[in-house]
Amino acid sequence: MVRRHFTFLWILAIALFVGCSSGDKDATRAAGKARDFYTIGMSQCNLGEPWRVQMNADLKAAADKHPNIEIVFKDAQNDTLKQRAHVEEFVSAGVDLLIISPKEAAPLTEPVAKAVDAGIPVIVLDRAVQGDNYTCFIGADNKLIGKAAGAWLAKKLGDKGKVVELKGLMTSIPGHDRHSGFLEGIAGSGLEVIFEADMKWLEPDARKEMDSALARFDTIDAVYAHNDPGAHGAYLAAKAAGREKDIVFVGIDALPQEGVAYVAQGILSATFQYPTGGAEAIDTALRILAGEEVPKKIVLGSRLFTADNVKQGGEPL
Amino acid sequence: MNTSERTPLRAIATSLGSPAGRALVALLLVLVLGGVVNAEGACFKLGPHRGMLRQAAVCGIRACGMTLVIITGGIDLAVGSVLALVAVSFSLMTIHWAWSAWLAAPLALAIGAACGGVSGTLAARLRLQPFIATLAMMVFARGMAKWVSGGQKISTAVQNADGTYRYVDVPGVFRAIDSRIFGDNLSVVTLIFLACAALTWIALARHRWGRELYAIGGNEEAARLSGVPVVWAKTLAYVVCGVLVAVAGICQAAQEQQGDPEAGMGYELTAIAIVVIGGTNLMGGRGGIGLTLIGTLTIGYLDKILSVNAVPEAGRLVLTGIIIVAAVLTQKRRRW
Known part of the structure; x- marks a missing residue:
């Protein structure tokens, strides 16, 4: 009796999982056949923070204005090793550009450097990585x-x-x-x-x-x-x-x-x-993809609201 | 003659030996600590006590639910995330959809009951370890809270379809729950806590179902053999715990004036700490709401004293750890 319940639960769990994972991403990707379509990978360290939810929303809003880019989001849920895996997944998936808002500097420096070595430009957002093996850093002070x-x-x-x-x-x-x-x-x-x-x-x-x-x-x-x-x-x-x-x-x-x-x-x-730097990151990404030179470091200004x-x-x- | 002289002393000794007496000793020790490090006399003013009663209320409501589950020999790890789910849903219904509290509150309680019902069914009928069943519910409810809210806090800033924000008023029910009565001295949430404690006390100490919970916690097999409806009684304990957590969730939302999907992180541990410091046995079968009430005051005062003295975070964690151990040690049954 109890075992039958379990079998049912397992089937339910698997059905749910399969149901969730088959999304509509493939359809959009198929549209990008020519070289004028770019895929950008975005590795976010923790979507548990509203500010980072806003950063993703800003990125998406800016990217939506350009029909020739698609942005794929991954959330590391505040786990450094997960974020490292996400960067490696993006590299092996062959994205055209990587945006990362790293959880920690030291453990993510090497994965970012490997992405750059693989020929993928990397924009580092908000928190820095060590050294200078990345394309551009965007952040506020x-x-x-x-x-x-x-x-x-x-x-x-x-x-x-x-x-x-x-x-x-x-x-x-x-x-x-x-x-x-x-x-x-x-x-x-x-x-x-x-x-x-x-x-x-x-x-x-x-x-x-x-x-x-x-x-x-x-x-x-x-x-x-x-x-x-x-x-x-x-x-x-x-x-x-x-x-x-x-x-x-x-x-x-x-x-x-x-x-x-x-x-x-x-x-x-x-x-x-x-500032989240979402809009600036997409701007900079487009300039990099168009082959333009961008500054190594962009410090975002702040605004005062009274x-x-x-x-x-x-x-x- | 000799015995008549020793009677009051012996009475004190006996009461100190009872669980409630020992719980009071722990509370007293914390209060003495507050008297010694009193932040330039701030601890002798009314403010900190008033504040403590408000802050401890939501913890206390959760701890009442946790007490029921722990008495059956179980544990409920899902209290923090179910609280967040209820807070988010209640805020969504009252702030964003402007539903009447008379409709939203029962629905919010039903969400809590449903979560408890699932945990209870898994633990009692399907015989999963309560730790595993409620661990799954903890993760599930947190996910639901984030899903329902879209990852953002549900506040009085409501997003329009075009991405701009409009500001709505805080619903009346939020203001009512977060207000004070009796000349600004008693928070409504404290009253809600006392009502919850009274109801759970009646159920536990005066009702057959309460007796059954003790029997199950003491020896589940013996309880079953003597005709206790184990599955039913146990499931109900988780359901009632879920409802109490939902009450706590509504109070939390009212005090924050928003529903935060990240609310309640680690709250399950505070609830367990309160129950254990009160003297309820983690193995089940022994304890009660009175003890949990004392435990709530102990943890509440400890928190308040550290906060009024502005003890840095690191010191707070270390001290809390030490004091919890000390309090539980005074609880321990031992030969003098």
Whole structure:
């Protein structure tokens, strides 16, 4: 009896698996017969992060404007070895160009170099690899953004005030850079960080830490969170305590459905965009495929969104 | 004469020997820790206690469900991802589709019950190890949460067909759940937690089904032979756990004002820690909701004390590990 159930489950599982894997990719690929059609492989390190979902969406939106390119996405689910395998799969599938947003620098340096050696141009997005065996790096500078946030906050508060800093994961490079940049930005001003805690990029944790900060300090002038959900969580905590009007909330990332929405709704005072570089990557890819020279490194600019400029799409820093 | 003098002492000793007494000792130790490292007196203000009761509520609701399953000798690893699935579905229904909460909440609870039902059927009827059955459900529900939400948080920024965003209001039910009553002092989620705890306590301590769960956890074969409907009672434990997790999911969504498909990572471990610190036996057959209530306060206060003192992340993890072991050691039955 029990065994029969199992057989049924197995058949169901296999049927589901087969059903899911036969997609419509083959049809599109068959259309690309001439040399004027290119396939681009995109290896994303972790689609669990909304920002990276946005990066893929930006890439896809940019690629959709060009009928002569097809982009194939793979998600390594935050697993370095899986991402390494994905790069190798793309190389053996013979894609015309590879875009990679690597999880870690060191373990992915060699697979990327092998792709370049196999004659496949590689665009590295957001996080770098070691050495210079790639075609082009496109990314933003977290330290500069943190510094800009610090400087903006110092100006906004008139060079004095008590700040709560809600940090991302301090073992991650973005968390580290957004922290040290901010300290550089407020250096010399009268701003003082009175409470700092690691909220691990998570909104519920940010709310929890902010609850503690509110209980401990009667005066808090500003919250600087390393991402917008963190700033939003802090806002919710302050709102529950009835103190949200006395505090300036600043976040980073400025995704349309998160930070920009919060600024438009009057929840955050400012958010600094951490661009995904999706559109730039497709632009650069087309130039490489057309045989043009591209710079080795492209640093993306950031944009500042405040209540005054959010309707106009923010302003460049 | 001698005995009459020693009676109160002996009474204290006896109560300290009971599971509830030992759980209280652990809670007391954590509270003493808070009294010593009190963050310049912040621990003596009302704020941290109020905050703790709100934060611990959602953990506590999950732990109540987990207690039922653990008493049968099982385990439910799927609580975190079922929570995420419910949070996402509930947000989708109330924010994006603007359904009434009276329709959305029962549906959300039904999703939780269905997930629990599948886990329960796998574990009880098909005799899979609960660890394996709920591990599969954990992965499955996380996948469903990501699928339903399209990988994005379901928030008040709703995407139009042309890719732009429009902003809708936070639904009334979210505000209601995240509000406070009694002069701003008691969170509604805390009340929901207490209601859940009371209902599970009645079921477990005063109802036949509860007795059956203890019997199954104690000795499943003996329970079967003495006429306990093992499969049915056990499956129901997972279903009720699923419903409680769904309640926690709704509360989580209301407090975040969004449904996050990544929510609840690692929540199963917190729930297990709360149950075990309370003194419920992981092997099944012994324990109760009262103990879980104390466990919820212990973990809640520990978390709060570390947070108010702004202890860095590394130190927090190390300290939490040490304190969990210390608390469980005080639980351990031993000869004095």
